[in-house]
Amino acid sequence: MSSLERDELSKLDEETLGEKLYKSLCGEETRYLIILDDIWEDVWSDLHRYFPENQSGSRILFTTRFKTIGFEASDKCIVRNLRFLSHDECWKLLQIKVFQDVPCPPELLDIGKKIARKCNGLPLAVVVIAAVLASMKNNKTKWEEVAVSLSSYISKDNSCMKILELSYSYLPMHLKPCFLYFGAFEEDTEIPVQKLISLWVSEGFVRKGKQKNSNAVSYGYLIDLIGRGLVQVAKRRSNGGVKTCYVHDLLREMCLTIAEKDNFMKVIKG
Structure with missing residues (x-):
């Protein structure tokens, strides 16, 4: 899709855009894969009518914070609960976010793994705290301070807390x-x-x-x-x-x- 087409589509109202989407997906030979992230209850009830059931093997994959949406989406729907990351997976993600392709310095290994464990398997927590650690330039003393007060460091990140507060607001x-x-x-x-x-x-x-x-x-x-x-x-x-x-x-x-x-x-x- 060209930037010109995107500009034209952005000017359409929701109903017109939905009708265009529906028509583009119709057809016996048309097979589509739609991926939607973080779907809320009212959003899915508005969107689902724009995806034709053309029996061609098309699929819709979406993530949601509400298990009930998955069960209500379709009687053929497969619901998978996303698990928390293991301690090892948290540590691998933390290393990638902080050091990219460079190995973690030996003096930070133990404290780094401790911080990863305290993220309790939540990827969002790992990503937020990795940004904090990356700004500390491998200062072991500061990393130890983070390990002691990890929750308070993350709670200072407005984008992180806004994401979490959405669940409370709804x-x-x-x-x-x-x-x-x-x-x-x-x-x-x-x-x-x-x-x-x-x-x-x-x-x-x-x-x-x-x-x-x-x-x-x-x-x-x-x-x-x-x-x-x-x-x-x-x-x-x-x-x-x-x-x-x-x-x-x-x-x-x-x-x-x-x-x-x-x-x-x-x-x-x-």
Whole structure:
């Protein structure tokens, strides 16, 4: 596509552009692969009608923060949960971002691996902290400072926090206080689900259901937060239910920031 065509398309309204897309993809012999990144609930409901089902083997691949969108997209949809990176994968990514093709200096190996581990498998955290480390010119003392206060370094990156805060902004109102409450727990803590549910109920966060008790409604809230990728399962019960859970350090930092800003809660660090 030429730059002229791009300029012309950018001037079209959404409906006209959608119709042009639909017509360009129609045809028995036409086979297409569409890749969409970070799809939200309302976006997919608006877009899907512009992709014809022409039975020619075409495919649509998209990433989303909402597991339910994948299941609702099509009865033939295959949903794959993206896993967190391993410690080794975090370290490899960190090295590439900081040193490119140059080997990591021996004196920074141990502290570098420690920083990679503290990213807890989140690629976004690795990329953000790599930019911080790259600016420190292999200063071991400064790298050690980052290792001690990694979350605070990342939370200072506005682009990173804006990406994370989007997930919070799109939460239904009844889930927002439940999520912010995770900031009250210490960093790297496995939280027993029964304890969490009891606290939510006692704080008045849970709407009583007509056919469900408060504990059942609370558990549904937790499953929703897990499905949105904001909360992680630590341990499961023998019946498959969630026994303990946790939030990533960056998300906890975000909870604390938003909670204080909105006068929801302030945690005094000892």
